[in-house]
Amino acid sequence: MGNSKLYKGSLNTIILKLLEEQGKMYGYEITQKVKELTKGELKITEGALYPALHKLEAEGLLDVEVAKVDNRLRKYYKLTEAGEKETVNRLAELEEFIRSMQNLVNPNWSIE
Amino acid sequence: MKLAQNQIQQLYTFTRQHYVEYYDLQTELVDHLSNGIEEQWQENATLSFKEALQKEFKKFGVFGFMNVIEQHQKSMNKRYWKILVRFVKEWFKLPKLIITLMIFILFFLLLQIKNASYMLMGGFLLIAVFDLYKQHKKRRINKQKKDKKEKVFLLEAMIGGTRNGFSAITWINLYNLVHLTKIDFSNLHIYWLFLIAAIATLLCIAFYVTAYVIPQKAEELLTETYPEYKLV
Numbered sequence: 001m002g003n004s005k006l007y008k009g010s011l012n013t014i015i016l017k018l019l020e021e022q023g024k025m026y027g028y029e030i031t032q033k034v035k036e037l038t039k040g041e042l043k044i045t046e047g048a049l050y051p052a053l054h055k056l057e058a059e060g061l062l063d064v065e066v067a068k069v070d071n072r073l074r075k076y077y078k079l080t081e082a083g084e085k086e087t088v089n090r091l092a093e094l095e096e097f098i099r100s101m102q103n104l105v106n107p108n109w110s111i112e
Numbered sequence: 113m114k115l116a117q118n119q120i121q122q123l124y125t126f127t128r129q130h131y132v133e134y135y136d137l138q139t140e141l142v143d144h145l146s147n148g149i150e151e152q153w154q155e156n157a158t159l160s161f162k163e164a165l166q167k168e169f170k171k172f173g174v175f176g177f178m179n180v181i182e183q184h185q186k187s188m189n190k191r192y193w194k195i196l197v198r199f200v201k202e203w204f205k206l207p208k209l210i211i212t213l214m215i216f217i218l219f220f221l222l223l224q225i226k227n228a229s230y231m232l233m234g235g236f237l238l239i240a241v242f243d244l245y246k247q248h249k250k251r252r253i254n255k256q257k258k259d260k261k262e263k264v265f266l267l268e269a270m271i272g273g274t275r276n277g278f279s280a281i282t283w284i285n286l287y288n289l290v291h292l293t294k295i296d297f298s299n300l301h302i303y304w305l306f307l308i309a310a311i312a313t314l315l316c317i318a319f320y321v322t323a324y325v326i327p328q329k330a331e332e333l334l335t336e337t338y339p340e341y342k343l344v
Contacts, residue, residue, distance in 0.1 A: 027140065028147035046144065047173045051183030058187035066340035072120050073340050074143050 007042050011052050013094050014044075016061070016079065016087040024065060024078040027053060053077055061086050113153045115146050119161055126165065130177050135263035136338055137184050141177065145169070188266050195333060199321045200314075215316055219309035223300075233287075240283050243323065247279065267337050271330050282319040286312060 007014075018033060019025060025033070030053075031044050056062045061083035065076040079087065115123075123142040132138050148168035152159055169176065203212045222232060254272050300308075326333065334341045 026143065028144050032151075045173060046171050047175070047179045050140065050144075050180045051187075054184050054187040058190040064339055066338075066343060068343070069143075070114050070146075071117050072115075072143050072146055073139050073343065075140050075340070 008048070010094060011044065011048060012056060013087075013090045015049075015052060015056065016083065016090055019062070019077060019079050020084065020087050024076040026074050026076050056083070113157060114150060115161075120146065122161075123165070126169075127177065130169075132177050132181060133264070134184075134266040134269065136265045136267075136340070137181065139340065141180070184266065188270060191337065192267065192270050195326065196318065196321060199325050200317055203317045203321075212313060212317065216309055216313040219312045220305060223305045223309060236283065236286050243279055246323075265334060265338055265341065268330065268334055271326055271333070279319060279323055282315050285315055 014034065015030060018030060022033070027046075027049055031046065031049060034042055034044050053062065057064060057077070061080060062077045063080045063083075065078065067074050067076065120142060123145050124138055126145075127138045127141050132141060145165060145168050148171070149161065149164040152164045152167060172180070202208055225231070250272060254269075
């Protein structure tokens with residue numbers, strides 16, 4: 001597993017980006033999707049995912065839906081309008097960050 | 113293999129045993145654990161329910177659900193605060209603005225009368241006693257509900273509980289305001305009286321909103337916050 005500390009600051013952005021692509025997702029699905037996309041390199045811990053989701057929800061960036069699946073209730077998250085705008089901003093920020101890091105670590109290499 | 117209904121119930125009990133007090137968070141964690149257990153069964157069908165559950169719970173780390181519970185509370189505080197601001201704002205728009213101005217003017221005039229603090233204290237004491245009695249009655253009902261293990265949502269508890277905390281803050285602040293200075297209010301500069309009257313007015317409105325408006329609209333607010341509120 002990669003250095004999770006490096007990923008930690010980007011957890012919210014990762015969640016927003018996933019929801020932007022997938023529409024609506026539930027907690028467990030998000031952990032599995034991240035594992036799949038990063039080929040197991042990044043495992044979002046359960047103890048960090050739900051606090052992040054609840055925080056984004058309280059900030060008004062996420063909306064929730066509940067459906068009955070296999071005799072239990074499942075809570076789905078999706079982006080609100082404000083959430084969609086924020087996703088664009090945060091992704092731009094993250095790209096800027098990656099670019100700066102590239103310049104710091106390896107000035108001769110370019111993302112383009 | 114899918115989880116049976118009684119296993120779902122066991123998971124609810126499990127979350128309660130691990131200090132997840134409120135139904136909204138319990139439900140989300142039960143679904144998460146269920147998904148994890150079912151996934152483990154796909155790989156190893158012989159695994160017992162208890163073993164799979166322990167494995168899944170371990171993924172939450174040494175503190176278990178603690179971090180999740182704490183953040184859930186924090187997020188809900190933020191939402192409660194937003195609801196409070198939303199309702200308080202109404203008092204600064206017509207028609208309620210007129211009442212706000214009347215309360216303000218009343219405070220402002222009272223403060224200028226000699227020995228006004230005694231009158232104010234008397235008035236506050238009366239309301240505080242009445243409010244404490246109401247809180248006490250409400251708390252008994254809530255306790256009965258909890259003892260019966262009915263599903264209690266966090267925001268629901270906060271509409272009851274935070275309101276008690278907030279009322280206390282209001283009374284303490286009003287008390288402090290009245291006792292802020294040893295000198296009689298009527299001797300203070302008019303700007304101070306203006307400020308004190310404004311703070312007192314705001315506290316009164318905030319108290320009224322937390323103690324009466326929000327509890328009255330509880331049903332509506334809970335449905336708005338929890339899509340599952342009507343389902344259970």
